[in-house]
Amino acid sequence: MTYITGITKGGSKWTPEFVMAVDNSKCIACGRCYKACSFSCLSLHEDDDDDSAKRYMVLENDDACVGCKACAVACPKKCFTHAPLEA
Numbered sequence: 001m002t003y004i005t006g007i008t009k010g011g012s013k014w015t016p017e018f019v020m021a022v023d024n025s026k027c028i029a030c031g032r033c034y035k036a037c038s039f040s041c042l043s044l045h046e047d048d049d050d051d052s053a054k055r056y057m058v059l060e061n062d063d064a065c066v067g068c069k070a071c072a073v074a075c076p077k078k079c080f081t082h083a084p085l086e087a
């Protein structure tokens with residue numbers, strides 16, 4: 001299987017791991033991933049259909065993901081799933 005690869009500054013190949021999902025059952029809405037993502041892939045969602053409003057992060061624009069995994073590094077609750085993509 002061949003995956004999409006990138007090139008580092010020094011010319012080495014690397015395999016990006018793109019964001020696949022955010023587990024909102026674990027999310028505490030701290031916003032760390034939102035601040036870490038330079039590509040505006042994430043958005044804070046708020047359920048307001050009952051009295052116990054729940055906020056959690058969702059994939060808003062994940063087509064813009066470059067697979068850097070900065071969101072996963074920033075997340076204290078291990079909410080993110082990432083994977084390489086087939087070329």
Ligand code: SF4
Pocket residue numbers: 017018019036037038039040041042064065066067068069070071072
């Ligand atoms: S992997 Fe990088 S570009 Fe993709 S959502 Fe996470 S921080 Fe943003």
Ligand code: SF4
Pocket residue numbers: 022026027028029030031032033034056057074075076077078079080
């Ligand atoms: S860093 Fe993790 S816990 Fe915090 S808002 Fe993002 S997904 Fe939720």
